[in-house]
Amino acid sequence: MSPPVSIPASKCYNIASIPADGIGPEVVEAAIVVLKQLSETLGSFTIDFKHYNWSSETYKKTGKYIPDGGLDELKKHDAILFGAVGAPDVPDHISLWGLRLAICQPFQQYANVRPTKVFKGTQSPLRNCKVGDLDWVIIRENSEGEYAGQGGRSHRGRAWESATEVSVFTRHGVERIMRFAFETAQKRPRKLLTLVTKSNAQRNGMVLWDEVAVIVAKDFPDVTVDKMLVDAMTCRMVLKPESLDTIVATNLHADILSDLAAALAGSIGIAPTSNLDPTRENPSMFEPIHGSAFDITGKGISNPVATFWTSAEMLAWLGEDDASKKLLDAVERVCEKGIVTADLGGKASTVEVTNAVVEEIKSSYGKAAKTA
Numbered sequence: 001m002s003p004p005v006s007i008p009a010s011k012c013y014n015i016a017s018i019p020a021d022g023i024g025p026e027v028v029e030a031a032i033v034v035l036k037q038l039s040e041t042l043g044s045f046t047i048d049f050k051h052y053n054w055s056s057e058t059y060k061k062t063g064k065y066i067p068d069g070g071l072d073e074l075k076k077h078d079a080i081l082f083g084a085v086g087a088p089d090v091p092d093h094i095s096l097w098g099l100r101l102a103i104c105q106p107f108q109q110y111a112n113v114r115p116t117k118v119f120k121g122t123q124s125p126l127r128n129c130k131v132g133d134l135d136w137v138i139i140r141e142n143s144e145g146e147y148a149g150q151g152g153r154s155h156r157g158r159a160w161e162s163a164t165e166v167s168v169f170t171r172h173g174v175e176r177i178m179r180f181a182f183e184t185a186q187k188r189p190r191k192l193l194t195l196v197t198k199s200n201a202q203r204n205g206m207v208l209w210d211e212v213a214v215i216v217a218k219d220f221p222d223v224t225v226d227k228m229l230v231d232a233m234t235c236r237m238v239l240k241p242e243s244l245d246t247i248v249a250t251n252l253h254a255d256i257l258s259d260l261a262a263a264l265a266g267s268i269g270i271a272p273t274s275n276l277d278p279t280r281e282n283p284s285m286f287e288p289i290h291g292s293a294f295d296i297t298g299k300g301i302s303n304p305v306a307t308f309w310t311s312a313e314m315l316a317w318l319g320e321d322d323a324s325k326k327l328l329d330a331v332e333r334v335c336e337k338g339i340v341t342a343d344l345g346g347k348a349s350t351v352e353v354t355n356a357v358v359e360e361i362k363s364s365y366g367k368a369a370k371t372a
């Protein structure tokens with residue numbers, strides 16, 4: 001009698017999907033199609049999605065983006081796949097704080113990870129920047145700093161009205177993001193971290209930021225660190241992209257620098273974001289960097305690559321490193337074939353890019369590929 005064959009139980013991940021507004025539903029739908037194909041083809045994990053229709057439409061109907069008990073519901077999931085929030089008829093600070101930040105902050109997703117690179121088959125607007133010259137990971141502090149939510153307005157509408165927006169830097173908050181950034185740099189081949197600051201002008205919070213970085217650096221002697229003022233950093237990103245690798249910056253600075261990074265890599269339509277709770281007490285949230293893009297909503301031309309890439313980041317976070325790499329490789333091969341949307345200079349629709357990635361997964365990793 002032959003010994004019993006042990007079949008490893010396939011892991012099943014429960015993902016909450018919140019497509020929300022504008023092109024969010026288009027790109028999240030595309031990512032779900034691709035993730036389901038990957039799971040079916042590889043057979044090493046399954047993935048279940050539960051959809052939440054929290055959006056600006058819900059807000060307009062009910063006065064809330066997240067219903068009572070919504071965060072407890074979300075907490076039951078392994079991760080969250082998010083689209084974008086923002087509608088032309090809702091002020092942006094209401095939509096951002098009502099949905100995205102209302103998840104990031106209570107879930108302590110303090111590390112925001114934003115990788116950027118020039119994909120094969122795509123072009124940087126920088127004349128001399130080739131594939132490999134721009135390959136960065138921006139680590140954004142995601143829980144305090146300029147977006148801590150402190151401040152207020154008084155004497156509304158009067159000539160003497162005043163408003164404050166208080167940046168908050170705590171030793172605990174700075175230390176944990178620095179540690180995360182050093183660990184990220186340490187895992188990358190170049191082991192190079194650039195600390196972005198503005199401590200020449202902002203002499204309290206930013207000086208604490210710099211000081212804590214120096215202390216944390218002592219635990220990472222193999223990581224080379226350099227420091228840049230945020231204004232000079234914009235020049236270095238454009239003029240010497242190859243001199244950068246891992247970058248750590250505050251909530252506001254990294255928010256701005258990462259959009260610049262995305263544009264320098266070819267388009268904001270390819271750039272992903274992970275909002276991580278590194279303690280893993282709460283689910284982490286994965287989304288494209290871009291917003292709702294009202295100007296192209298419903299036209300079928302939104303670039304789904306950023307949401308594919310963030311889905312690959314989500315798989316890696318869940319421990320599916322092989323699947324993550326396979327997904328990103330498949331996406332890059334599709335770009336290399338020139339099947340790209342208009343923002344990358346192509347003519348393909350969202351659905352055409354999605355179908356091409358699905359076919360690429362089947363042909364590269366399916367039965368036919370295994371027997372070839």
Ligand SMILES: NC(=O)c1ccc[n+]([C@@H]2O[C@H](COP(=O)([O-])OP(=O)(O)OC[C@H]3O[C@@H](n4cnc5c(N)ncnc54)[C@H](O)[C@@H]3O)[C@@H](O)[C@H]2O)c1
Nearest residue numbers: 084085086087092269289290291292293295296302303343
């Ligand atoms: N994380 C988020 O949910 C998030 C992020 C940024 C902006 N927003 C919100 O989105 C709304 C629009 O903001 P915005 O116009 O400043 O930024 P945006 O990212 O929505 O759009 C900027 C430009 O990039 C283009 N673009 C964005 N994503 C694209 C894609 N996938 N494919 C092709 N082109 C793409 C758009 O067409 C637009 O021309 C606002 O309400 C804003 O508050 C939300």
